[in-house]
Amino acid sequence: MSDPSQEWPLWEVFVRGKGGLSHRHVGSVHAADAQMALAHARDTYTRRMEGVSLWVLPSAEITASDPGEADALFAPAEDKVYRHPTFYTIPDHIKHI
Amino acid sequence: MHALATHALRLGDDALILGQRLSEWCGHAPALEIDLSLANIALDCVGQATHFLALAGALEGQGRDADRLAFHRDVMDFTNCLLVEQPNGDFAQTIARQFFFAHYQHLLFERMQAVQDERFAAIAAKAVKETAYHAKLAGEWVIRLGDGTEESRARMERGLDWMWRFTGELFAMDEIDSAAIDAGAGVDKAALHPLWDARIGAVLAEAGLAPPAPHRPVLGGRIGRHSEHLGHLISDMQFLQRAYPGATW
Numbered sequence: 001m002s003d004p005s006q007e008w009p010l011w012e013v014f015v016r017g018k019g020g021l022s023h024r025h026v027g028s029v030h031a032a033d034a035q036m037a038l039a040h041a042r043d044t045y046t047r048r049m050e051g052v053s054l055w056v057l058p059s060a061e062i063t064a065s066d067p068g069e070a071d072a073l074f075a076p077a078e079d080k081v082y083r084h085p086t087f088y089t090i091p092d093h094i095k096h097i
Numbered sequence: 098m099h100a101l102a103t104h105a106l107r108l109g110d111d112a113l114i115l116g117q118r119l120s121e122w123c124g125h126a127p128a129l130e131i132d133l134s135l136a137n138i139a140l141d142c143v144g145q146a147t148h149f150l151a152l153a154g155a156l157e158g159q160g161r162d163a164d165r166l167a168f169h170r171d172v173m174d175f176t177n178c179l180l181v182e183q184p185n186g187d188f189a190q191t192i193a194r195q196f197f198f199a200h201y202q203h204l205l206f207e208r209m210q211a212v213q214d215e216r217f218a219a220i221a222a223k224a225v226k227e228t229a230y231h232a233k234l235a236g237e238w239v240i241r242l243g244d245g246t247e248e249s250r251a252r253m254e255r256g257l258d259w260m261w262r263f264t265g266e267l268f269a270m271d272e273i274d275s276a277a278i279d280a281g282a283g284v285d286k287a288a289l290h291p292l293w294d295a296r297i298g299a300v301l302a303e304a305g306l307a308p309p310a311p312h313r314p315v316l317g318g319r320i321g322r323h324s325e326h327l328g329h330l331i332s333d334m335q336f337l338q339r340a341y342p343g344a345t346w
Contacts, residue, residue, distance in 0.1 A: 008128070029130050032241070039234055040130035043137050 010059040011037040013044070015051035023055050031056075100276035102156035103176065104283060105217070106166070107273070107319060109149030110177035113167055114327070115198060116142030117334045118185060127188055134234060138195065141227040148220040168338035172328045173321040180263035182318070182327040186256060189249070192238045193256035199231035200296050201267045204289045213281030236300045243304030250306075257301075258309050265314020268293070273319070 008030040014023035026045050031037035037056040046054065065073060077083070119139035126132035150163035161169075180198055185191045206228055209221035242253040268290040277283025301308055317323065337344060 030128060031130065035237055036241070039134065039237065043133045044130060047133075047137065 008032045008036075011041070011056045012059050012062065013037075013041040014055040014057075015041075015045055016053035017051055019052060023053065026050070028059060029056070099156050099158075100273050101214075101280055101282055102153050103273050104277040105149050105153035105156055107176040107178075108220075109146045109153055109163070109166070110175050111181050111198075111202075112142040112149060113146035114175065114177040114330065115181040115194075116140070116146060117330055118181065118183075119191070119195075121185055122191065131188070135191070138231050138234070141224075141231070145220065145224045145227070148223075152216055152220070168335050172323055172331055175323065175327065175331070176319050176321065177323075177327075178263065178266045179315055179318040179324055180260060180267065182324060182330060183260060183263060184326050186259065187252055189242050189252035190256035190259055192235055192242065193253070193260045195231060196235035196239050196257075196300070197260055197264050197297070198267070199228050199235050200293055201264075201289070203228040203232045204292055204296075205284055205286065208284040208289075212283070217282045232296075239300055239306070240304040243301070243306040253304070254306060257306065261309040262312040262315050265312070266316050266318060269314065269316055269319070271319065 009032075010028050011031055011034075012028050013026050015026045016023045029037055029040040029044055031040050034056060038054060041054050041056050045051070116139045119135050119142065122135040123132060123139075126135055146167070147163045150166045154161040154163060154166055180194060183190075183194055185194075203225065206221040206225035210218050210225055212218050212221075239253060239257075242249040244250075268286045270285070270287050274283055274286060278285060298308055332339075
């Protein structure tokens, strides 16, 4: 490949599968601007009727958590199963929960 | 041949030859994402060609299906316009061809989806959405390249200049077009020309590009008089059926 600094920036792509669902991260594309990123996302990730709406955002705009801090961030939740609403008995006739 | 069959054949040949041309980019485009963009447009075109050629075969009534028409005719029997057979050149030249043709096709199908003949109207109604996207994508690239670097602008201008002389043929009318209109299956293409000029002009203005100077239209594709480029394309496209007649998979 050519000089990496000459390549188009990376954009993250999110697709809404159908009305009512939230946008899900599906991958990334290279593009010089937002319109091009949308076009590339459309041509790369919605070729097989995967979605009804697209979001793209510059990958550089994402702030990620530090993997080195994973224990401090996520381990404390491990022993708090009571936070899952699994201790209730759901009546049979309740369908959508 | 039945005038309506020829009408369908022309529409099918335009789409087929452009689809084949665009697919030459597959694996060679400037970026992976553009590879997919161009292949997607190529597949839309081949889809349109399949419908129109199947219709042409049915109207002709000689038992030829879409594949037979695509893979078992010689160069002089193809009725596509000269624009779609022009070589890809660089990416800007390909975009220039796509820009001119997609806007023409979009205007054409916008009207054809309302014609009386339901067979033509149905194909146009499906294709009009595809061509709307092709025109948008190509237009964005014209603006990006025209309004980009010195080199991208020079290449875009060269591409537009190369393709320009073949655009007049898109709107030329002959007795087949008149017969198609009389039969409720055709569109007055001459009337589309000023609308096309306006749409093309608006994008070129945004790109900071001057419209190419007027040029006497180069004609002949509709009656089988093609540039030297088409024979090479066809020998590629028909290689398998010529080497292994009747092969299927």
